[in-house]
Amino acid sequence: MLSALEQRVLAEIDDAELIRWVQELTRLPSVWKPETGEGEEAAARWVEARCRALGLETHFEWAAPGRPNVIARLGPGAGPRTLMFEGHTDVVTEGDPALWTDPPFSATLRDGRIYGRGANDMKAGLVCALAAVQALARSGVRLGGEVLLGALCDEEGQMLGVKHFVERGWADRVTAAIICEPEENHLCVAQKGVMWLRAVVRGVMAHGAMPLTGVNSAYPLARFLTAVHGLEEREIARHGRHEFLGQPSITPTILLSPPRGAGEPQNNVMPGAAECVLDYRLIPGQDPDWLAGQTEQLLQAAVAVDPRLSGELTVLEVRHPTRTAREEPVVAALASAYADLAGAPPIYGGVPGSTDGTILNARRGIPIVTCGPGDIHIPHHVDEWVSVDEIKQAARLYVLAALRYLGVADD
């Protein structure tokens, strides 16, 4: 049941403006272009301007040259809680514009959908968070805590924005975060983790006609990969299937011999080394550090047959899996908001990839829930779109979640 106060705050949402804002922000192409140093700045300035117009304490910070974060605060509140709404301003490349029905950054409104690169992932979610903050601010309600809006850069790349946000200490005050990524407004309480490892096996280069004058690196790499496949099967047996994320996996994604930077392959040359990249997708309960240690042991066992062989393992990236209990106050607040708005129980889910929330959770232990407007499967596709109905619902979900998570201070 919505209280009279909740209805009063929800009435501050202006749907026409909400849709117009999604279009405006989508029309600012925020694809990172390393060759020119152009990226999120125009989109970030757009968010900054709206936050300042609301009278919010607003910070514009460079996470890296050309890569800005915008952080805005509604508060301080009467209590210790700070709820963060998190979104990223960067979008992935539009690819070949000729493949699009409408120009990729036109934000065309048609049949209840807004089409455009980034409309779904995730200009719409970010605008919904902004509209929710605006409604809360305009209503004059005295919240029992603070709302912090983070419009961060480089989620699609190295996650420089959220890492900078954490390093600057912003995350220290955050007690819960809603990650506004496109999840069809489902409540995603688990996220897969990822780890990328590079293994290089070194032998001795030789003529293909006289292989015994060298040491082949391909066979030890093959033994290593077979052993890694066994590790994958043991991990699946040990951890089973997660209700939303399925089973974990270890996938060799790159196999190269000679390795990168070691010259051109030739039919009659036995290369001196071989490399592979392994893509681990992790479910809650798996420990990436332990897995990297196991993988190192398998690599050293594979090269132990000949003293002229060596193996080298490099950790390229680790993003831990996350899980948030449904009893966490932020999840419970969103769940009750969803039930009251939709007249149906919330739909729980999981995120197959990682998000900025992964960093907030891994580095500061912040409980996160990923919930935002937009079809789950459409990010990064040609003719990306977002549903207007889901946008309207998400803005209202965020308003209610903030009111219920933070509470309202007594006058």
Ligand SMILES: [Zn+2]
């Ligand atoms: Zn995204």
